[in-house]
Amino acid sequence: xxxxxxxxxxxxxxxxxxxxxxxxxxxxxxxxxxxxxxxxxxxxxxxxxxxxxxxxxxxxxxxxxxxxxxxxxxxxxxxxxxxxxxxxxxxxxxxxxxxxxxxxxxxxxxxxxxxxxxxxxxxxxxxxxxxxxxxxxxxxxxxxxxxxxxxxxxxxxxxxxxxxxxxxxxxxxxxxxxxxxxxxxxxxxxxxxxxxxxxxxxxxxxxxxxxxxxxxxxxxxxxxxxxxxxxxxxxxxxxxxxxxxxxxxxxxxxxxxxxxxxxxxxxxxxxxxxxxxxxxxxxxxxxxxxxxxxxxxxxxxxxxxxxxxxxxxxxxxxxxxxx
Amino acid sequence: xxxxxxxxxxxxxxxxxxxxxxxxxxxxxxxxxxxxxxxxxxxxxxxxxxxxxxxxxxxxxxxxxxxxxxxxxxxxxxxxxxxxxxxxxxxxxxxxxxxxxxxxxxxxxxxxxxxxxxxxxxxxxxxxxxxxxxxxxxxxxxxxxxxxxxxxxxxxxxxxxxxxxxxxxxxxxxxxxxxxxxxxxxxxxxxxxxxxxxxxxxxxxxxxxxxxxxxxxxxxxxxxxxxxxxxxxxxxxxxxxxxxxxxxxxxxxxxxxxxxxxxxxxxxxxxxxxxxxxxxxxxxxxxxxxxxxxxxxxxxxxxxxxxxxxxxxxxxxxxxxxxxxxx
Numbered sequence: 231x232x233x234x235x236x237x238x239x240x241x242x243x244x245x246x247x248x249x250x251x252x253x254x255x256x257x258x259x260x261x262x263x264x265x266x267x268x269x270x271x272x273x274x275x276x277x278x279x280x281x282x283x284x285x286x287x288x289x290x291x292x293x294x295x296x297x298x299x300x301x302x303x304x305x306x307x308x309x310x311x312x313x314x315x316x317x318x319x320x321x322x323x324x325x326x327x328x329x330x331x332x333x334x335x336x337x338x339x340x341x342x343x344x345x346x347x348x349x350x351x352x353x354x355x356x357x358x359x360x361x362x363x364x365x366x367x368x369x370x371x372x373x374x375x376x377x378x379x380x381x382x383x384x385x386x387x388x389x390x391x392x393x394x395x396x397x398x399x400x401x402x403x404x405x406x407x408x409x410x411x412x413x414x415x416x417x418x419x420x421x422x423x424x425x426x427x428x429x430x431x432x433x434x435x436x437x438x439x440x441x442x443x444x445x446x447x448x449x450x451x452x453x454x455x456x457x458x459x460x461x462x463x464x465x466x467x468x469x470x471x472x473x474x475x476x477x478x479x480x481x482x483x484x485x486x487x488x489x490x491x492x493x494x495x496x497x498x499x500x501x502x503x504x505x506x507x508x509x510x511x512x513x514x515x516x517x518x519x520x521x522x523x524x525x526x527x528x529x530x531x532x533x534x535x536x537x538x539x540x541x542x543x544x545x546x547x548x549x550x551x552x553x
Numbered sequence: 554x555x556x557x558x559x560x561x562x563x564x565x566x567x568x569x570x571x572x573x574x575x576x577x578x579x580x581x582x583x584x585x586x587x588x589x590x591x592x593x594x595x596x597x598x599x600x601x602x603x604x605x606x607x608x609x610x611x612x613x614x615x616x617x618x619x620x621x622x623x624x625x626x627x628x629x630x631x632x633x634x635x636x637x638x639x640x641x642x643x644x645x646x647x648x649x650x651x652x653x654x655x656x657x658x659x660x661x662x663x664x665x666x667x668x669x670x671x672x673x674x675x676x677x678x679x680x681x682x683x684x685x686x687x688x689x690x691x692x693x694x695x696x697x698x699x700x701x702x703x704x705x706x707x708x709x710x711x712x713x714x715x716x717x718x719x720x721x722x723x724x725x726x727x728x729x730x731x732x733x734x735x736x737x738x739x740x741x742x743x744x745x746x747x748x749x750x751x752x753x754x755x756x757x758x759x760x761x762x763x764x765x766x767x768x769x770x771x772x773x774x775x776x777x778x779x780x781x782x783x784x785x786x787x788x789x790x791x792x793x794x795x796x797x798x799x800x801x802x803x804x805x806x807x808x809x810x811x812x813x814x815x816x817x818x819x820x821x822x823x824x825x826x827x828x829x830x831x832x833x834x835x836x837x838x839x840x841x842x843x844x845x846x847x848x849x850x851x852x853x854x855x856x857x858x859x860x861x862x863x864x865x866x867x868x869x870x871x872x873x874x875x876x877x878x879x880x
Binding site: 302350353354357359360361363364365367368369370371372373374375376378379382383486490493494497529530532533536537540543544548 | 602605607609654655657658660661662664665666668669670672673676677679680786790793794797825827829830831833834835836837838841842845
């Protein structure tokens with residue numbers, strides 16, 4: 231009896247060793263890039279990190295939904311946009327700072343997310359993937375166009391004085407406010423990781439994500455878990471939307487690109503890997519800002535983003551196929 | 554439906570469509586032309602959908618077609634009619650080359666990649682400098698057929714007929730069995746000897762070719778292409794909603810959906826200048842929730858029910874069995 235179990239152990243250590251080797255490799259590579267950037271183009275490094283923070287903050291709630299409910303929510307960015315509008319009205323009508331408004335906005339969005347889930351998404355859970363994809367695509371359009379209908383396509387922006395805060399290091403001066411996004415992303419990633427591994431409900435949610443039927447057999451209420459996780463994710467992206475408003479202009483279509491970028495980041499990190507989203511965002515944010523910093527090539531930064539992402543998805547799908 | 558009706562209905566519809574320019578004023582004709590453009594796009598989208606692959610990149614190949622036609626006329630002074638064919642070929646070749654990579658993706662990965670590709674095409678053309686006209690785009694010196702409204706309408710109608718024909722070929726030949734099998738279960742399709750990649754490629758290239766041709770038609774009809782106008786997500790969204798409403802995996806479905814939604818859209822555009830697209834979003838959601846098989850699917854289901862209600866002849870049984878395979 232000891233034979234097979236020993237063999238199994240050695241396989242496990244082999245896997246973890248190769249994973250360790252791979253993460254060491256990527257870590258070293260990343261560190262080299264960061265140091266090179268610091269010497270060559272420090273501003274590209276700073277803006278890259280800031281940009282990455284925003285991408286990651288928006289993408290992490292999607293990683294949660296995709297990892298547990300397995301629904302590709304193509305209305306993700308639109309939920310953020312709706313939240314940003316709510317925060318805008320909170321600021322204009324009630325005089326709330328977006329950082330304070332984020333709490334009520336997140337609550338309202340979570341309830342909204344729950345309602346949307348119960349009315350629509352719940353009914354397509356057992357339908358083919360095609361239906362879910364098109365349904366959430368339609369939801370996104372309905373949301374962005376409703377906002378368009380109510381408030382026109384004009385872009386709105388708050389002018390807060392703290393967003394212009396800047397710091398000077400040596401002869402380099404740069405805006406520091408955008409690091410808030412990175413902070414939010416890290417809080418979200420670490421918070422969700424702890425929630426999923428340390429709390430009772432989080433563990434149940436993880437179990438549902440791994441195997442809904444198995445989870446149901448051991449007595450977890452799968453339907454309720456799905457509903458709560460979806461509402462939680464919409465609430466979180468609502469909070470991010472409120473923070474988003476601090477510095478960005480908002481308009482009905484502002485969320486669309488973030489849906490796509492979020493999905494790409496989640497796919498790149500691997501479904502279920504929430505912390506991985508942080509590193510993927512960093513890689514993308516940095517490469518975008520490097521392109522942006524080269525004179526005359528700023529218009530190409532989007533294409534680099536998509537090219538990297540398509541490449542990663544392909545490599546991943548080939549690897550999965552082989553496995 | 555009897556055999557005679559099966560031939561008579563399309564014949565009457567086509568004849569009526571051909572004769573519209575003689576009875577309608579310039580405004581309804583312009584509306585009809587734009588409906589036809591969307592109809593052709595909806596038909597082309599449905600062809601690839603039958604294999605289970607959802608493309609969100611209609612606007613991408615449409616835009617490529619429009620630019621290919623514009624560049625062909627401006628740079629090589631090709632004849633406009635030929636440039637439309639060229640537009641289809643360029644889109645088809647691009648799809649063929651990309652197909653080697655992206656047709657290995659499945660489900661949502663494929664969908665998002667097509668969405669991203671449309672964006673990539675847009676960025677490339679926007680940054681193409683003088684060659685592609687950059688963000689300002691390209692303007693043709695003169696329209697095809699000197700901008701004669703009737704001729705432009707017939708050209709759009711011809712494109713729809715072409716798209717119908719391709720759609721019918723996919724529906725009537727063994728291609729349909731291959732694509733349906735792939736959609737239902739790729740593993741069992743593979744084990745029954747279907748060369749999956751080959752059939753996906755055929756459907757992808759055919760659908761992109763059509764989208765390229767339609768882009769070319771659009772360009773020649775309006776004489777103008779800019780990155781924001783021809784790669785507009787509108788061209789992805791509308792055909793998708795039309796095909797869904799009318800009924801996917803069929804030829805009459807997208808046609809029906811395009812007529813209903815196209816006319817409704819024009820009316821709404823007049824009533825609500827901003828945000829009339831909200832109706833599309835709501836229609837997509839409602840159709841998926843309430844009747845995922847679309848209007849034509851509902852009709853087909855009712856016909857099937859009537860067939861099995863009426864005579865319990867073995868013929869009826871066999872007919873309903875065939876209907877199931879329609880999926």
